[in-house]
Amino acid sequence: MNYLDSILLLGISRMDGERTTSGLFHLFNGKKSSQTVQDGRLFHLSHLFGILKGYKFHDFQEKINELHHDGLIELNDGTYPRLSESGRIKLQEQMERRPLPPSLDGWRYGDLSIVFWRRLTLFAQTLSHTLHEDHHFHPIQNDPDTLQWVKHFFPRDKESRTMASSLLFNELMTLLQKMEEIDAENVVLRLTRSGRIGQTALQVSERLQLDPMECHIRFQSALHFMVDKILDGQKSYPVLYIFLRDIKQSHALTGSTRKTYQLINKGLQLEEVAAIRKLKPSTIEDHLVELAIHVPEMDIDRYITESDQKRILEVSRILGTKRLKEIKQALGEDIDYFQIRLTLAKYEVSHHMEKEG
Amino acid sequence: MSIDHILSEKFGFRSFRQGQREIIEDVFHGNDVFAMLPTGSGKSICYQLPAYLLEGIVVVVSPLISLMEDQVEQLRRQGEKRVCTFHSGMPYHVRMKILRDLTRYKILYVSPETLQTDMLSGTLSRMKVALFVVDEAHCISQWGHEFRTDYLKLGEVCNRIGRPPILALTATATVNVRKDIIKLLNLDRPEMHIYSVDRPNIAFQSEIAETAIEKMDILIRYVQTLKGPGIIYTSSRMATETITEVLKRNGVEKTAYYHGGMENDDRLLTQKQFIYDELDVICCTNAFGMGINKPDIRFIIHYHFPSNIESYLQEIGRAGRDGEVSLALMLYHEDDDFIPERLITAELPTKQDIDHFSIMVDVDKLDQALFEQSITSLNLSETAERFMHFHVKKFFREEKRDFQSWKNQLVEFIEKRIKEKRERIRYMKKWILSEKCKRESILGAFSEKLDKRPLNCCHVCGLSLEPYESSKEKSPRPEMKSWEEELALIFHQENVDV
Known part of the structure; x- marks a missing residue:
């Protein structure tokens, strides 16, 4: 059993037959839809959001089939995966042996850490080469935004480059020392300097003798850890903070949702927002659900009465499900899917905060 | 400045390699040029050098984003900053900025697909395009017919942006492929510069x-x-x-x-x-x-x-x-x-696919949206899908639409392409054996x-x-230092105590 299998089992165990294989796939693949974002919250899987970015659905499906074939999961109605008893034992065993790194937070830091890493690798490489008077090196990134950013922030003269280099070194040293040895290595091996190109994911996993997926997840987690610490202690990491300063806000809401939020705040009705934005009302509904998740002060009473909210939560609790269809069937015609989603979203968040607070 | 002068000044070469001077001179005379130079012989100088002397921008169509970016990176390393790429992988605001400043650039690298967009071709049509270069021109013939169908429209775009002289460059094109390129690009009595494909070393x-x-x-x-x-x-x-x-x-x-x-x-x-x-x-x-x-x-x-x-x-x-x-x-x-064989059949829809397609669409109503939707449900390879979209679009541009004859022509065309491809495989295999x-x-x-x-x-x-052969044993992968030492090397802190 490899690490990928345990990640899949974990996801399946949390969703517990309430979402289809593709629902799980979207979450792991980091699809930015309200439904997926909401699922992350609902099933406490936000930390794994986007952890398999770039993975093909076909391959994912195949993996699920393998798990099914090995008797670790059942497939309700053919597409709703659920752990079998042996799957449950296996997962527990795996999580004890190789638990998920605690800093992993795909939803909050996934996107941020990608940009952060691109900037850092290119910046470090550029420093290393230019301090060796090599100005004709092959850049290790080709993404135009990253190139532009490094060009803009790269110090112009030798003195400030030397300075930046020493500061960055110290900040990174402090950060990396807080991690396990193997995770610090996982990060540093991937950096490029004059005289050594960074190692690929596969090469690092071979060096560290880790399962490739475990190596990948540990690396992600290390990045999330760094980003978290930098944002948390800007004063301790003034140089690294620059790498995040302009992007730190952008993760919470999708851009389109933010526009919807502005209009809603002006007191516009759902249909009016849809008309103004030339979007389908169902899209605006998605935005509202997303807002209910991320914006604590978001008021949903406009869309569903308080007593109906209570009814929904009650039914969900009694039936022991978050599956919209079942809840809807129990409640009848006068409550629609949107209202159920909205309520579940809102409730999950406050429930979460109570727990944490 | 003479071309020899620019060669040494900008590119650091003392003399031209085979063919370069002749091609560049023909480009200066405003002729359409077809040039076939062996791989690794410095084809890009044939348009990069004229860019310094011609008035207006040089537009280079290139098949791959990575290829464009490498070229730009290389030119920048040589100190030439007035070059850029323009492709779908770039963020919108960067593209807009390039469009606004387009007159400042000497060389613009584009993919055939982005060149089709009105945004770019519109801007280009309002400025002076000095030269239209099709790099790796054999791709037109090799890929254009099915999965890079925008290649087939390059001639059209070139007219839209004022029909500058065209330079078609390739390293490998058989006589048939050459004819195909000249026809598809609409080259006007091009000067032909054909050099041997032989690489004696x-x-x-x-x-x-x-x-x-x-x-x-x-x-x-x-x-x-x-x-x-x-x-x-x-x-x-x-x-x-x-x-x-x-x-x-x-x-x-x-x-x-x-x-x-x-x-x-x-x-x-x-x-x-x-x-x-x-x-x-x-x-x-x-x-x-x-x-x-x-x-x-x-x-x-x-x-x-x-x-x-x-x-x-x-x-x-x-x-x-x-x-x-x-x-x-x-x-x-x-x-x-x-x-x-498997590759070529996957690159195109099969006759069965076309049959399924004609069942799915409503032949009486001819609704383009429905046509395009039905393509997706055929589960074709990416290239075959692109092929279908291209031909559906083409069909809906026709004045008199006759589905049955369109369908027959399509099947015929596919069969012809597969036959050609099989022939080329056969030739390849014959060479091997x-x-x-x-x-x-x-x-x-x-x-x-x-x-x-x-x-x-x-x-x-x-x-x-x-x-x-090498007398040396293959070397093992180098040992890695501790991460602290590595980090120190990256940031030049070797002498600092860690």
Whole structure:
């Protein structure tokens, strides 16, 4: 059993037959839809959001089939995966042996850490080469935004480059020392300097003798850890903070949702927002659900009465499900899917905060 | 400034290489030019140099984003900042900024697809375009017909932006492909500059294996003894990974694979490791190579053969760009035969697909949206899907629409393309199995005769492998320092106590 299998089992165990294989796939693949974002919250899987970015659905499906074939999961109605008893034992065993790194937070830091890493690798490489008077090196990134950013922030003269280099070194040293040895290595091996190109994911996993997926997840987690610490202690990491300063806000809401939020705040009705934005009302509904998740002060009473909210939560609790269809069937015609989603979203968040607070 | 002056000033060369001066002069006279120069002979100078002297912008159509970016990166390293790319992978605001400042640039690299957008072609039509360059022009003929169908519209776009003179550049085009390019680009009595495709410093070697296992053994033996760096071409992503594993286990540790399914970061790292000699061998699909500017590649091995001889020539042409002796090795086993066949059939929809399609769409109503939707439910390969979209669009542009005749023509066209492709595979295979001189017969494919036979020609003429072998053992991967030491090296803090 490899690490990928345990990640899949974990996801399946949390969703517990309430979402289809593709629902799980979207979450792991980091699809930015309200439904997926909401699922992350609902099933406490936000930390794994986007952890398999770039993975093909076909391959994912195949993996699920393998798990099914090995008797670790059942497939309700053919597409709703659920752990079998042996799957449950296996997962527990795996999580004890190789638990998920605690800093992993795909939803909050996934996107941020990608940009952060691109900037850092290119910046470090550029420093290393230019301090060796090599100005004709092959850049290790080709993404135009990253190139532009490094060009803009790269110090112009030798003195400030030397300075930046020493500061960055110290900040990174402090950060990396807080991690396990193997995770610090996982990060540093991937950096490029004059005289050594960074190692690929596969090469690092071979060096560290880790399962490739475990190596990948540990690396992600290390990045999330760094980003978290930098944002948390800007004063301790003034140089690294620059790498995040302009992007730190952008993760919470999708851009389109933010526009919807502005209009809603002006007191516009759902249909009016849809008309103004030339979007389908169902899209605006998605935005509202997303807002209910991320914006604590978001008021949903406009869309569903308080007593109906209570009814929904009650039914969900009694039936022991978050599956919209079942809840809807129990409640009848006068409550629609949107209202159920909205309520579940809102409730999950406050429930979460109570727990944490 | 004279062109010789610019050559030394901007490009650092004292003299032109074969063909360059003649091509550049014809470009200056405003003629359409068709130029075929062997791989690695400095084709890009043929338009980069004129860009300094012509009034207006030079637009270069290039098949791959990575290729464009490499060219731009290289020019920037030479100190030329007035170059840029424009493609769909760039963020919107960056593209808008480039459009606003377009007159400031000397050279613009674009893909055929982005050139179609009104945003870009509109801007270009309002300014002076000095020259329209189609780089790797054989792609028009090789890919244009099915999966890069925007290539077929280049002639049209060129008219829209004021019909500047056109320069079509390629390293490998048979007589038929040349005709195809000239027709599709609408070249007007072009000046033809055709130079030999022969690369005298590359020797040909083939091995025909009895079994698949034997083939792998032969590969291992060669890779262990040949002087690197080298490239191994295979037909599938899976094969690149398997072969890499096997080679690593057999002492060729500095081997890595490269294919289109990898993460972008890892692709870049692998490329750069190869460029900086941190890898001895890259095992890859044909996604690797174009735009890789490494002069000292010593061998190219084909573990699977490509589907036509031009692709083969392109791929082996990546060896020995420094002029030193290099080896092109072809490994063959009869099981390989089905691979290119499978590839070409997947590139196009089948007759059955077309039949299914005609059942799904409403022939009486002819609704374009429904047509386009039905394509998606056919579950075609990406290339076949693009092919269908292109032909559906074309159908709806017609004044009188006759579904039945459109359908028949389409099926006929597909059959014709597959037949042509099969013919090219057959030719490729004939070359592999032929007992005649490899060099002569490859030149024959391009209607050329061999002038002068190099000492080490091919295994048919007699070939000593000694010059291609290395006396040294393959070196292991270097040990890594502790992460603290590494970090110190990156940021030049070696002397600081850690």
